[in-house]
Amino acid sequence: MNAVALSKVEKTYYAGQGDVHALGPVSLAIRAGETLAVVGPSGCGKSTLLRIIAGLDDATGGSVRVADREVTAPIPDVGIVFQRDLLLDWRTVIDNVLLPAELQKRIDRPTAVKRAEALLEELGVAEFAKRYPWELSGGMRQRVAIARAMLCKPAMLFLDEPFSALDALTRDQMNVILQGVQAGQGVTTLLITHSIQEAVFLSDRVVVMSGRPGTVLDDIPVHFPRPRRLSLREGPQFVDIARRIRVHFERAGVLVG
Amino acid sequence: MTADLTQATRAASAAKASAQRRAKPAGTIALPLISGIGGLVAWELVVRLMKLPPYLLPAPTHVAQVMVEYWWMLMRQLGFTAFAAVVGFLIALVLGVLAGAAITASRTVDRMLYPWLVISHAIPKVVVAPLFIVWIGFGLTSEIIFVIVFTFFPIVVNTVTGLKSADLDLLTLVRSMGASPLQSLWKIRIPGALPSIFAGIKISATLAPVGAVIGEFVASNQGLGHMLLQAVGSLETPLAFAAVFVISVFGIAIWYLAELVERLSIPWHASQRGTILGA
Numbered sequence: 001m002n003a004v005a006l007s008k009v010e011k012t013y014y015a016g017q018g019d020v021h022a023l024g025p026v027s028l029a030i031r032a033g034e035t036l037a038v039v040g041p042s043g044c045g046k047s048t049l050l051r052i053i054a055g056l057d058d059a060t061g062g063s064v065r066v067a068d069r070e071v072t073a074p075i076p077d078v079g080i081v082f083q084r085d086l087l088l089d090w091r092t093v094i095d096n097v098l099l100p101a102e103l104q105k106r107i108d109r110p111t112a113v114k115r116a117e118a119l120l121e122e123l124g125v126a127e128f129a130k131r132y133p134w135e136l137s138g139g140m141r142q143r144v145a146i147a148r149a150m151l152c153k154p155a156m157l158f159l160d161e162p163f164s165a166l167d168a169l170t171r172d173q174m175n176v177i178l179q180g181v182q183a184g185q186g187v188t189t190l191l192i193t194h195s196i197q198e199a200v201f202l203s204d205r206v207v208v209m210s211g212r213p214g215t216v217l218d219d220i221p222v223h224f225p226r227p228r229r230l231s232l233r234e235g236p237q238f239v240d241i242a243r244r245i246r247v248h249f250e251r252a253g254v255l256v257g
Numbered sequence: 258m259t260a261d262l263t264q265a266t267r268a269a270s271a272a273k274a275s276a277q278r279r280a281k282p283a284g285t286i287a288l289p290l291i292s293g294i295g296g297l298v299a300w301e302l303v304v305r306l307m308k309l310p311p312y313l314l315p316a317p318t319h320v321a322q323v324m325v326e327y328w329w330m331l332m333r334q335l336g337f338t339a340f341a342a343v344v345g346f347l348i349a350l351v352l353g354v355l356a357g358a359a360i361t362a363s364r365t366v367d368r369m370l371y372p373w374l375v376i377s378h379a380i381p382k383v384v385v386a387p388l389f390i391v392w393i394g395f396g397l398t399s400e401i402i403f404v405i406v407f408t409f410f411p412i413v414v415n416t417v418t419g420l421k422s423a424d425l426d427l428l429t430l431v432r433s434m435g436a437s438p439l440q441s442l443w444k445i446r447i448p449g450a451l452p453s454i455f456a457g458i459k460i461s462a463t464l465a466p467v468g469a470v471i472g473e474f475v476a477s478n479q480g481l482g483h484m485l486l487q488a489v490g491s492l493e494t495p496l497a498f499a500a501v502f503v504i505s506v507f508g509i510a511i512w513y514l515a516e517l518v519e520r521l522s523i524p525w526h527a528s529q530r531g532t533i534l535g536a
Binding site: 054056074076078080082084086088089090091099100102103104132134 | 424426427429430431432433434435436440444445448449451523525526527
């Protein structure tokens with residue numbers, strides 16, 4: 001069963017100095033429980049695609065269906081982690097995690113607090129629950145953002161280049177941690193990333209997009225068993241898939257050499 | 258994980274060091290104290306050596322003597338001035354924040370009101386002070402309205418600036434969580450605007466005593482402003498100096514009070530961060 005179905009989705013920005021055709025047409029589906037990674041060069045419309053699916057932006061053509069319903073407004077059953085952690089400076093870590101529960105009122109506060117504490121524990125930041133975000137490092141802040149996205153047990157998790165601002169080592173750590181959280185929840189995941197390794201490591205399928213206007217160049221299944229270890233990235237199959245993706249970028253002139 | 262913890266510890270240590278730097282009193286208190294005492298001694302010597310008459314320039318010791326002598330009268334007059342300043346300021350605060358919210362919420366209100374607010378701020382308020390006597394009459398009401406006129410504008414402008422500069426990504430985030438416009442206002446826009454609103458409050462807090470005193474110059478028969486005018490009129494310059502001193506101390510106190518409220522209200526803000534871990 002498809003959790004998300006896109007049919008000929010397009011996005012054009014109408015501006016004074018001429019229209020910009022940013023995306024599409026894109027047709028693809030994400031199966032329930034699947035992790036789909038979308039990779040592509042800067043400006044190819046990856047983030048726009050995520051925003052359209054989440055109902056945060058309107059497509060100018062085609063149709064978007066989530067859980068068999070046409071998307072016309074922000075969809076409720078989704079947790080989103082953006083490139084910036086977007087933690088609220090005036091709230092402590094635990095209060096930041098509790099934000100969706102306060103806004104959506106789908107779970108009562110005691111349950112939400114218990115769940116928030118469990119998520120912070122799982123993500124390794126429980127001891128900072130009463131701290132303010134500015135007291136945390138970038139990696140820890142992003143873990144809090146993940147906990148916040150997962151609080152209401154969403155059916156879908158959307159990740160918009162969530163680790164791109166982190167250093168390579170922290171990024172690897174975050175990949176392992178995220179995989180653990182995903183495994184516990186069985187959540188359908190859409191990951192937008194620039195990193196080929198990250199895409200292959202975390203996903204069940206990688207969609208490669210062309211430069212603007214972004215269209216689907218390739219759709220590659222990734223069948224490694226879970227849980228995955230970082231050493232997987234050194235294996236020949238992993239390297240083959242990464243190479244297949246890289247070739248698309250080399251042909252497009254995004255990567256040279 | 259270890260790297261994260263190290264970074265967090267480092268962040269905490271940096272904040273603590275900054276707090277310690279802030280708390281270090283040696284230079285920050287001693288130097289102004291030395292220059293202040295030096296200034297007073299010089300003033301005293303000039304008056305004594307040049308044998309200046311007290312109506313022209315009283316010596317600091319003379320002013321202190323008059324302050325002790327007239328202490329209760331000065332405090333009673335300060336009560337009138339402080340009442341007008343605080344009531345006027347609080348009314349301006351409520352009106353200013355509400356007006357700022359209305360201007361931010363509605364583009365029509367923004368376009369209708371904001372340009373006129375800016376233009377009206379350019380009119381020198383002291384010039385229109387006598388008109389308040391014509392319109393409202395002599396007394397406390399005029400005085401309070403004068404304080405409102407003085408303090409309203411910085412609060413409105415800073416409220417509008419704060420509410421309008423809400424982080425668009427944060428608004429998108431809460432929209433993705435299904436927040437209503439009211440929830441966005443309450444959870445994102447207002448807390449995010451608080452530092453800016455407090456900047457306006459601190460400016461207005463220092464203007465409030467000025468507004469009250471000028472109001473007393475033209476529209477009152479009580480308060481420190483009125484007392485100051487009378488003292489100058491009867492060449493009781495030491496008493497005038499004592500009144501100026503009390504007004505100044507009151508102005509400084511109200512500013513520090515605003516600063517304290519800010520520190521307690523927005524401990525998370527960058528301007529206050531050093532004090533959290535240092536506490």
